[in-house]
Amino acid sequence: MAVLDAATSAGGVPTRRRRARRERWTPYLLIAPAGLLVAVFLIYPIGSVVYYSLYDYNVTKPWGNRFVGLDNYVTMAGDSLFWQSLVFTAQWVVVEVGLQLVFGLALALVINETFVGRAMARALVFAPWAVSGVLTTTIWLLIYNPTTGFGRYLADAGIGQYGTSPLAEPGSAFWAAVVAELWRGIPFFAILILADLQSISRDLYESAEVDGAGRLRRFWSITLPHLRNAIVISTLLRAVWEFNNVDLLYTLTGGGPGNATMTLPLYVARLAIDAKEFGYGSALTMAGFVILALFSVTYLWLVRVGKDQNA
Amino acid sequence: MSLTTAAPPAAPPRPPRVARSRRRDTDPRQTPRWAIYVPLALYLLFTLVPFYWILLFAFRETGSTSLFPWPLTLDHFSTVWNGAGFSVFFRNSVVIAVLTVFFSTTIALAGGYALARFSFRGKGIFMLMMLFTQFIPGAMMLIPLFDIFRATFLINSLWSIVVAEAVFQLPLSLMLMAGFIRNIPIELEEAAWIDGCGRLRGFLATVLPLLRPGIVAISSFAFISAWNNFLFALMFLNSQEQFTVPVGLSYMLGEYSVDFGALAAGGVVAVVPVVLVFAYIQRYLVQGLSAGAVKG
Incomplete structure (x- = not known):
């Protein structure tokens, strides 16, 4: 939010073009936290399941993993x-x-x-x-x-x-x-x-x-x-x-x-x-x-x- | 205190109610009373008897077979709270629920605003991704999440549950939040911009105050879900000091000689915060859902 804050309250009325350029990135900044969390903790794990399903993998018997x-x-x-x-x-x-x-x-x-x-x-x-x-x-x-x-x-x-x-x-x-x-x-x-x-x-x-x-x-x-x-x-x-x-x-x-x-x-x-x-x-x-x-x-x-x- | 009470002001003439109630009786649209009260009473019995049963065992002395909580005792509560460690479990559950609510609601607020007020490239894909995550089962994520948390040293830390719960709660919170924000006229914000506010100030001044009921509803959903979480806590927390209330309850259920009074008291402890939150939001539940994302 700090980035947003600095961007929106930077002194004076911004020119229309500057404002438009900044506005273009605003939605991406706003959805970034949600997108990152979902990608790391929901989407990536699905991929890793595919990988693990090809392995003999038991946490309690690490010597047998292959x-x-x-x-x-x-x-x-x-x-x-x-x-x-x-x-x-x-x-x-x-x-x-x-x-x-x-x-x-x-x-x-x-x-x-x-x-x-x-x-x-x-x-x-x-x-x-x-x-x-x-x-x-x-x-x-x-x-x-x-x-x-x-x-x-x-x-x-x-x-x-x-x-x-x-x-x-x-x-x-x-x-x-x-x-x-x-x-x-x-x-x-x-x-x-x-x-x-x-x-x-x-x-x-x-x-x-x-x-x-x-x-x-x-x-x-x-x-x-x-x-x-x-x-x-x-x-x-x-x-x-x-x-x-x-x-x-x-x-x-x-x-x-x-x-x-x-x-x-x-x-x-x-x-x-x-x-x-x-x-x-x-x-x-x-x-x-x-x-x-x-x-x-x-x-x-x-x-x-x-x-x-x-x- | 020798004030004379003033005579109450004369009641204003009442509207003629007789006519209306007579119309009711003859109105063929009116469902007969029995058709409402009989099924309702049966269903209430089905809903409330189980609640009564757990209260009965929580407050009744061990050995009594009365159908009323008599002789009344609070011993079972001190047993679970002090003996079985529920004071610690309760604190852990509160910490997890509060942090989950804070993170999922804040992140959903930012994302929901973007979805409601901007059109941008990739928006459709993003929303589709959020929709698809609703189909990902928690049980199926146990193995990969365990690996991620082990690699980041979050196993046996309350943060693992906060992260997992916040992520699972996020898509629904985000969609609901976007729905609530869309319902607030954009003209209010535009007026603030004309007055010289930026996006953030305009949002804080015009949207946020009107969004309060929506935020309360979304936070409550997140709270109930985080408070009730069981599988993640069972998998990712393995020392008793980190247990949550549902995990503590499940271990009591698994014991060979179950102390039913203590188990019931533990159940009552588990349900109290949820019931308080539910009592607060249940009025908004129906309106909130019809206003929110459910109707697309």
Whole structure:
């Protein structure tokens, strides 16, 4: 900022040409810090992942580090956990995003009505949005745990058995994680969709009503088309976010029981943090990038389509 | 204190509300009350019972099975704060969050101004680059960032988290900031330039005061994200004096015999700053997002 300061407050009124020349460089100076940080800490690392993926590289065993060519990728192709984690990742993303969208849309429609206590209700239902993955785990672990959870109180009342936890079985562990993540994720959709709902003109509804459109018809013909872009954008942002979401699964299930809830990023995180297998982890990271790149292209394509329709 | 209270001034004649409320009842546009309150009540139950459950265990004495925090105790809080080291974790988390907010918001302010007020060669590429970084997963950056931080001796330093979090927060902050600045009429700045101000002075005098709500919103997003960060802190910090609150919590979760009262109290400690920030910004959340970059 010091450079800017000196440039803009240098004595007297600058001639127009001097001013224009300086102005030409101003935007570059202003975006330089952001551009540099992103280049060094986000763009460069992606390049270095390509490099590491060709090496046998383990921080705890530096004597074994060497160039291995495509060996890591060959290992990956034969790694059943890798393929299993891909399938689970898709399942996780589809179920989470789908349910969050449906409930988030319903919640936004309800909150968008005028009623007594609306501001308070809005603050309360949005609250889990700000809660971290680790804290979500803490809360839901207290609920799922056989000694502290609902199960114990239900068993006291004669429903179910003592000492059972939904996290113990692969099938129920999946839904246990889904519910915990829904608790935190629905507000995201509700907030974004509510923001868009509030920009719909009331006149549209009034004239539709004059034309004899019922409640469902108005929702179908006015509300949904208006929300289309918001839904496309928030769904894709959330899909990427849920793909990347490691905190909750790492702490709640750790990928278990028996790797049943292992997503690809979680697999990478466990290799990096627990096993320090950087070489193979980098190869898996590359696979993740390719999948996300496909996601991104779809995303940009859909956004473009949305803009065309609106114009 | 023997003042006689003055009689309250006669209430002004009220507008006839009867007519309006009758219109409400017969208005077919009005959603029936039950269709609002029943789903809302169910959803509130789903949202609030988990919060209640953690408060219950944090404030209830060990061994009690009451559904109310009774007998009430604060022992669990002193256990985590002093015994489990949460006083240190809390301080670390505050330092990281405050520094992250400062750097990401300041840098986003400069960059956002450039994007909102200038057209320059490379702007499109720059914005595309920022958009693409939104797709880079934190977990996938663990390995390369670990290497960078090891080479720069930032491993096991709080600065590694500040740098990583600020960089990850930057693209979103930048796009939102550009959106907020675009909403401020440029005529205000032009008037300041005519009065002899330069770019910087004009910005400080006209744009910055109007930008305050936007800066608050963007800082709050950055604060919540930095406060909640887990994976980077788990990977880059390895001595207990450097741990953050989420890392401290995760270690409690991993213990073989979990002290549930202390765990719940630790969770409450972790959520308090976020809830305070959230209570402040939640009113602006919806407006802020509709004004900002989300709608492109």
